[in-house]
Amino acid sequence: MNRLSFLGETPTEALRNAQIECGEDAIVISTKKIVNANGYNKDMYEIVVAIEDEEVQKNLELTKTAIAKATIEVEQIKAEPIKAQVYDYKEEILKMQSLLEQVQKTLWKPKSQLYDLLIPPEFIDIYTIFEKNEFDSEMTYTIMKKTIKELPVSLKSNQKKVNDFFKLVLRRVIPIKMEQPLRKEQRKIMMMVGPTGVGKTTTISKLAARFAYKMEQNHKVGVITLDSFRVGAIEQLQAYTNIMRLPLEIVKKPEDLTEALLRLKNCSYIFIDTAGSSQYDIDKIELINEYRKHVEELPIEKTLVLPSNVKHSDLMEIYKNYSILDIDNLIFTKLDETKSFGNVISFSHKTKKSITYFSIGQNVPDDLIAADASFLIDCFMNNECSKEI
Known part of the structure; x- marks a missing residue:
């Protein structure tokens, strides 16, 4: 009898290898585990079987035949293009x-x-x-x-x-205050308030040009500035009013505001520019309030000018401290400098203050539009402010 050894990762696999090679008549002599089997670098199982010499020769012949057949099939596969389907x-x-x-x-x-x-x-x-x-x-x-x-x-x-x-x-x-044409002999006074750098002076210049030259009917427009603190503030506004040939009144004390308004009594629209300050500079805000109190009997709209590119909590903080001025309306600037408009909508809704105008760029007088809910919603839905109005 001849003894042959077969390996497998499990005893079952080793036995199956032995049966394939030697047939069902092979007699199992021993089974053992080989630790770190040579050539495999892992544990294997060895089965030793015994078969008669005739069986060995017969199985060897069958194995040679099988190998020859497999070789022919491999050569045929090599000659043909591979059509295997790869799963993605x-x-x-x-x-x-x-x-x-x-x-x-x-x-x-x-x-x-x-x-x-x-x-x-x-x-x-x-x-x-x-x-x-x-x-x-x-x-x-x-x-x-x-x-x-x-x-x-x-x-x-x-x-x-x-x-x-x-x-x-x-x-x-969204609370919106639509722009309404003035009735005969009616006039409108708007005081712009808000933090430094939000664009109050530029917005006033845009509004002045809008009502003096861009509407169906040209109106007489006057401008007053209370901003004697900021370097170049008066010069900037003076440059705009000179170009547009509009009267400009410079007021440095609260008690002088009434006289300035009297000098502009023939104007249909009067825009008052105020000094910008941090929302935390209460003294500056109180000073603006002193001006307001001196003309309290007049129907002056106090408009809070706000940048649209700051977060909701900052807008609420600004409003909280400027609310001592009895804010009537809102103007939002810098819509072209943000892609997020949720703060504008939620802020105006929570404060119940109507939006009157949007500033959508730096160009005077073009980049200003009357507030419109559809425009703001389009900005919101598209995450972008369009200048095509």
């Missing part, structure tokens, strides 16, 4: 990743952790727009909940109608 695991992984991201977007997780709202798949794109615009979380929750509840099921499958519905909801929360 990368594509499947990307699909799974996309699905996970979609699920993640639907879960409402505001920082406050006060709410738990599941965003339907058809609202994911809108929800993403709210997030990009850094919209106030409480208002986002309220709007989403209201829309999920009120939007008819038949409209939810149409993305355009979903967007239109959200635009309608936003339109309802």
Whole structure:
């Protein structure tokens, strides 16, 4: 009898190798585990079998035949082009990743952790727009909940109608004061207040040019400046009024404001420029209030000029300290310097103060438009302010 040894990673595999080579008549003599078998660098199992000499020769012949056949098949495969189908695991992984991201977007997780709202798949794109615009979380929750509840099921499958519905909801929360033509013998006085660098002087120049030259009817316009603190402030305004041939009054004491307004009594529109200051410089704000108190009997609109490119909390802080001036309206500047407009909408809604104008660039007098909810919503939806009005 002849003894032959066969290896396998398991005893079963070793036995199967022995049976393939020697047939079912092979007699198993021993089975043992070989630690770190040579050539394998891992544990293997050895089975030793015994077979008759005839069986050995027969099996050897069968093995040679099998090897020869396999060799011919390999050569044929080499000669033919490979047509193996490769499974694209990368594509499947990307699909799974996309699905996970979609699920993640639907879960409402505001920082406050006060709410738990599941965003339907058809609202994911809108929800993403709210997030990009850094919209106030409480208002986002309220709007989403209201829309999920009120939007008819038949409209939810149409993305355009979903967007239109959200635009309608936003339109309802944006307070806008429409520009109205003056009646005969009527005049309008606007006092511009706000922090340093928001563009009050430039905005006044744009408004002065708008009513003096750009409307259907040209009006008499006068300008007053109370800003004697900032270097070059008077010179800047004087340069604009000289170009437009408009009267400019320079007032340095609160008691002189009444006389300046009397000198401009023939003007239909009067714009008052004030000194800009930090919202934390209460003394400067109180000084502006002194000017206001001296003309308290006159119908003067106090307009808070704000930059649109600061966060909601900063806008609220500015408003809090300037509110001693009895703010009537808002003007937002620098819309061209931001891609996030949620702060503008949520701030105006929370303060209940109407927006009157938008400044969308530095060009005088062109880059100023009368406030319009549709324009602001388009900026919001597109994450960009368009100058094509």
